[in-house]
Amino acid sequence: MMYRYHRSRGDLNSVPAQKRGQKGVSKLRPARARGKGVLWAGPGARVAKVLLYALPLAGVAGAGLWGWYALMNGVRHSSLFTLQEVRTVGWERAAKLKALERLRYSSSGSSLLDLDLVSLKGSLLGEPWIRDVNLRKEYPDTLSVRVTERRPVAVLAGRQIEAIVDDTGTVLEEWPNGAQTPNPWSHLPVIHGVEASSLRDGDSAAVQRFGAALDVLRAASSSAEPGMDLDAGQWDDVRVRRNGYWIRFGEGSIDEKWRRFLSVENEIERRHEGVQEVDLRFPAQVVVR
Numbered sequence: 001m002m003y004r005y006h007r008s009r010g011d012l013n014s015v016p017a018q019k020r021g022q023k024g025v026s027k028l029r030p031a032r033a034r035g036k037g038v039l040w041a042g043p044g045a046r047v048a049k050v051l052l053y054a055l056p057l058a059g060v061a062g063a064g065l066w067g068w069y070a071l072m073n074g075v076r077h078s079s080l081f082t083l084q085e086v087r088t089v090g091w092e093r094a095a096k097l098k099a100l101e102r103l104r105y106s107s108s109g110s111s112l113l114d115l116d117l118v119s120l121k122g123s124l125l126g127e128p129w130i131r132d133v134n135l136r137k138e139y140p141d142t143l144s145v146r147v148t149e150r151r152p153v154a155v156l157a158g159r160q161i162e163a164i165v166d167d168t169g170t171v172l173e174e175w176p177n178g179a180q181t182p183n184p185w186s187h188l189p190v191i192h193g194v195e196a197s198s199l200r201d202g203d204s205a206a207v208q209r210f211g212a213a214l215d216v217l218r219a220a221s222s223s224a225e226p227g228m229d230l231d232a233g234q235w236d237d238v239r240v241r242r243n244g245y246w247i248r249f250g251e252g253s254i255d256e257k258w259r260r261f262l263s264v265e266n267e268i269e270r271r272h273e274g275v276q277e278v279d280l281r282f283p284a285q286v287v288v289r
Contacts, residue, residue, distance in 0.1 A: 081111045084141040091147050099127045103145070112137050128172050154217065154230075155181060155190045156199070163196035164188065169210050171196050187226040189217055193233035209235045216240060216249060219258040237281075243269065250281030260286060 086103060103120065117135045124133045124145070132148040150166040163174035164185050174196055175182070191213045198206035213232040217224065220240065229241035240247045249257050257280040264286050268275060272288050279287035 080140050081113050082141060083110050083112055083115070083143060085143070087138070087142055087144045089144070089146045090149065091145075093129050093149060099124055099130065112139060112141060112143065115143065128170055131166075152185060152188060153214070155185055155188050156194050156196045157190050157192050158195040158197070161196050165196070165199065165210075167214060169199045169207060171200050189224060189228045189230060191230045191232055193231055205235075209233070209238075212236070212238045215254045216258075219254040223262065245275045245277055247278045248281055260284075 086100065088100065091099075103124065115137065117137070121133055121135055124130055124147070129149055130147055131150045134146040136144040136146075138144050150168075150170060150172060152164040152172055153167050154165055156163045156165055156171075158177060160177050161174050162177050162179070162181065163171045165171055173182075181188075191210070194206050194210050194213065199210055209232040212235040213230050216230060216238050220228070225242065231239040231241075231246070236251050238249050240249070247261060261278060261280055268278065268286075268288055275288055277289045279289065
């Protein structure tokens with residue numbers, strides 16, 4: 001019978017250092033030092049050991065994820081978060097009703113968790129009266145809608161259509177030419193020579209004429225009369241109807257020219273009868289015809 005003996009750790013330590021690297025001296029650790037007497041050797045055994053520990057952990061993680069998904073799915077479809085109220089701030093116009101109906105229709109029966117605020121905002125910005133909108137979810141069942149409205153600055157008296165516009169040229173409402181201007185807008189300045197359809201289509205000439213008319217309106221804002229008429233048929237020669245005569249501005253600083261006119265307005269009305277036109281196109285002059 002043949003016996004094979006293994007050196008213990010103590011025996012190995014007793015071997016001189018110079019002999020440890022020589023042939024016949026084993027550097028292997030005893031099996032009992034590798035963990036409760038189990039000897040793991042070779043790549044296959046190491047993979048088996050990893051799987052032995054990893055598979056239960058993977059099962060626990062999978063069960064946790066599935067439970068989380070089931071919980072969130074139940075919460076999402078819970079009646080607790082069904083949209084019940086749309087709270088609005090900043091809306092004054094009649095167009096509010098139309099916009100609100102569209103908002104309620106698109107989100108009716110939806111869970112507050114599922115509402116796409118980006119899509120809803122885009123839908124509301126399609127309304128001409130709305131300049132900006134901020135949406136916020138107020139849990140568990142309320143949607144807050146804060147609106148910044150456009151403010152009309154003038155009436156466009158076109159050949160076929162009249163319309164009210166804001167300072168960006170956005171057409172807010174329109175009606176047939178010749179019909180009475182709705183009461184809320186009867187005090188607004190009236191701009192002739194700019195068609196609402198051309199402005200809506202972004203026609204460059206119409207945009208330029210409208211911009212020139214706005215410059216005159218801004219300069220005259222402090223002393224503008226209700227329903228003041230402006231002729232913007234030529235962008236470089238906008239005219240304003242005031243006190244029965246036309247004021248011509250031409251190119252250049254409108255603010256300076258308006259101040260020049262106001263400085264002599266009383267004298268013009270006192271000294272001149274049957275005035276047809278006041279011309280401010282010449283530097284430092286006021287020409288009365």
